[in-house]
Amino acid sequence: xxKITQTQPGMFVQEKEAVTLDCTYDTSDQSYGLFWxxxxxxxxxxxxxxxxxxxxxxxxxxxYSLNFQKARKSANLVISASQLGDSAMYFCAMREGFxxxxxxxxxxxxxxxxxxx
Amino acid sequence: DAGVTQxxxxxxxxxxxxxxxxxxxxxxxKSVSWYQQVLGQGPQFIFQYYEKExxxxxxxxxxxxxxxxxxxxxxxxxxALLLGDSALYLCASSTTGTLSNQxxxxxxxxxxSIL
Numbered sequence: 001x002x003k004i005t006q007t008q009p010g011m012f013v014q015e016k017e018a019v020t021l022d023c024t025y026d027t028s029d030q031s032y033g034l035f036w037x038x039x040x041x042x043x044x045x046x047x048x049x050x051x052x053x054x055x056x057x058x059x060x061x062x063x064y065s066l067n068f069q070k071a072r073k074s075a076n077l078v079i080s081a082s083q084l085g086d087s088a089m090y091f092c093a094m095r096e097g098f099x100x101x102x103x104x105x106x107x108x109x110x111x112x113x114x115x116x117x
Numbered sequence: 118d119a120g121v122t123q124x125x126x127x128x129x130x131x132x133x134x135x136x137x138x139x140x141x142x143x144x145x146x147k148s149v150s151w152y153q154q155v156l157g158q159g160p161q162f163i164f165q166y167y168e169k170e171x172x173x174x175x176x177x178x179x180x181x182x183x184x185x186x187x188x189x190x191x192x193x194x195x196x197a198l199l200l201g202d203s204a205l206y207l208c209a210s211s212t213t214g215t216l217s218n219q220x221x222x223x224x225x226x227x228x229x230s231i232l
Binding site for chain 1: 172174175205219221
């Protein structure tokens with residue numbers, strides 16, 4: 001079973017509008033971390049935002065916010081005021097294994113976002 | 118400060134050969150992880166090392182091995198290369214690797230092509 005599911009292979013958004021990229025996860029660990037990364041066409045992986053499983057507040061970093069719904073096991077990324085430079089592949093990832101001591105980082109299949117002028 | 122550096126940037130090998138990829142973490146980072154990213158897919162976790170010990174392993178065959186050195190740099194070794202090993206190999210470092218809120222910082226990767 002997929003541990004990280006990103007159901008939107010591709011998304012379009014108009015410049016200056018907000019967009020939500022979906023991510024659901026599956027884990028039996030109580031302690032885990034959720035991350036979003038951006039991968040432009042140049043290939044580098046850029047860390048955007050982090051949400052811990054015990055964090056009660058949704059994480060925010062500039063124009064990025066993470067809509068964390070623990071009971072639904074979802075961690076959606078919201079990008080406000082989209083810019084042309086936001087066009088990239090976006091990956092949701094989960095870090096688990098803190099109970100067992102055997103750590104794993106699991107990435108989703110990604111969502112390709114295209115911002116339209 | 119320098120980011121995560123990987124070498125070489127590109128590599129071409131033939132089936133059956135062996136390859137060693139190298140990674141230097143960000144200064145002060147003690148944890149290194151390796152990932153394989155096949156074109157069009159998300160990165161697949163291979164290994165995590167912290168303080169020279171293996172702390173995590175993904176579902177990869179024993180042909181894949183790694184180690185971490187006292188200066189926290191790391192090598193990924195792949196034996197008996199197969200065509201399916203063609204991919205971008207990413208190295209990522211984090212400060213300790215033992216806390217869930219540690220973001221990983223990625224290098225630019227090594228693009229491995231198997232002929």
